Amino acid sequence: MAQPDLTSHHVNYLIWRYLQESGHGDAAVSLQRAWYPDPQSLPFARHIKTHALVSLVQKGLQYHELESSLDKEGNPITFTPTDYFFGPEPFEVSSLKRRDDAGTDHPAPEPAQDRVTNGNPVEAKKPRKEANGDESMEVDEESKASVDGDGDVSMGADDQPPEPTLATGSSVGVQITPAKAADLAPDTAILHPDDHVVTTRWRPRDSTLLVATGETSCSLWKLSLSSAPVQNRFLNLKGSGAYVSEVAWDALGTKLAVATIRDMKGAITIGLHWAEDSPQLVVVASDERTSELALWDDNRRPDVYPPPQMIDSHVYDLAWCGRSMVFACGNGAVYQCEVDQNIRLTKTYTSPDAKSAWTFIRCAYTPSYSVAVAASSANSAVWILTHDILIENAHQDAITAIDIRPAGPQSQQSSTITIATYSVDGFVHVWHVDLESKQHKHLHRLRLGSSVPALAGSFSPDGYALSAVSRDQLFIWNAERGGDPMATWTAPSAEHVKEDPDHATNGHNGHTDPFPDRDISWDHDGKKLVCGFGNQVAIVNLQR
DSSP: OOOOOOOHHHHHHHHHHHHHHTTOHHHHHHHHHHHOSOGGGSTTGGGOOTTHHHHHHHHHHHHHHHHHTBOTTSOBOOOOGGGOTTOSSOOOHHHHHHHHHHTOOOOOOOOOSSOEETTEEOOOOOOOOOSSSSSOOOOOGGGOOOBOTTOOBSOOTTOOOOOOHHHHSOOSSSSOOOSSOEEOGGGEEEEOOSSOEEEEEEOTTOTTEEEEEESSEEEEEEOOSSSOOEEEEEEEOTTTTOEEEEEEEOTTSSOEEEEEESOTTSSOEEEEEEOSSSSEEEEEEEOSSOEEEEEEETTSOTTOOOOOEEESSOOOEEEEOSSSEEEEEOBSEEEEEEESSSEEEEEEEEOSSTTOBEEEEEEEEOSSOEEEEEEETTTTEEEEGGGTEEEOOOSSSOEEEEEEOOOOTTGGGSSEEEEEEEETTSEEEEEEEETTTTEEEEEEEEEOOTTOOOOEEEEOTTSSEEEEEOSSEEEEEETTTOSSOSEEEEOSOGGGOOOOTTOOTTTTTSOSSSOOOOOEEEOTTSSEEEEEETTEEEEEEOOO
16 A cells, blocks of 8 residues: 655644644644644544654654765765754854844733633643743653654654643643633624614525514615625514514525514514425424424425424424424423424423423434433523433523534534533533433533623534623633633623613523523624624624
């Protein structure tokens, strides 16, 4: 079998690993963003040993010296300093330091105080020596490795490469978290609708069009780089006694469904849920005791509905799981329904606590698994009902939202998922769950701030970032690293964020504590977010 050709992916991966191992985490992240989002998923990555790039360079220098000490016939010749690969000039580290010190007038950075990683304070660490800079390449004294005659560093058969620092979320020294989050205010545009903003949604596959709903209105906003945003208010119910209940795009962005209700203070709620890859829409109408799941199919006549499925419970939320299955969560149970030409109940999952109101549900479907995850706002519990996994006391206060991290091409073959849970306790928790072993691990505890509730949030479509929104702030984390936010945005004027205390968190699904409506939506490529804050809409451009 021939040796594979050397490609830029091989070289970039070695550099990326070296940057991590030498403490230059920020540079490693920059390379990763510009080159390849998941270097550890490359097929050759598992074969690369620790300090591989340093070892290859040392071997190359030895080969260069050997080659330069022989003539074309293989006879020994004198090897002089002029033949050195880096030239004959001595490298004076001390003089380089003096020149650097003399050439800068910037004050030394003050030591960080009360630094928080994943929501927990960490002790200050001793300064580490520079690598690939002022000092020779060394391995830490505690794990000092030998260099053999061939120039190998820590290349023994039993030496396994460490887990990548960008994937562990626990390394502080190498996994560098920005000391100060990037302020997204310069890259944020503010829209000012005339109504209290309840829902904001990007059009699928289009970062220039979004829909924003108020209590009595619904508007499309067209964005342009060369002109001001244009508003098209296509629905205005003010004075009619009707209110906007829900809005939803279909998967292609060619249709927009809007649901309205007559009595804002009544118990009836309506939800709209499009399938991800078919023109089918499930409409959920619920009162306090019963619910009706109706199927609308764009392939049929608009006025033709198959018989609805009745549920003996209030349905708080519904999610599609693949092309032909939906899960609806209610009081003490979650209901699995099959969808084809009609919709019908096929299984009922009864929760361990029959009194639990399961207020949120999210699903994921891959070739390896189909999974449904429900959360109880009041009980702060997470229930992976399809795999009989229960996470009790996930938060110290009410849960406001959950999300499942989108699976990449490699992780689709795995049996693990990553879940984010949001709470008014001021934290976002990230969980790693193994569906086969039924084990779960707490990866990150992301802190918004003292008395700063996490009211909504989600993963970006590519799974790279994780967002959360509070009363007047937006937070964005690297989903792998966790730690401190990599970017934030604050509403420009607190007096503009006026709220009605009667609003429930996240519309009808939230608990009834006086927390304001907040909604957040990523565009299709994870570069922009839109969120509503009172009577303003923020369009945030996330630079990566």
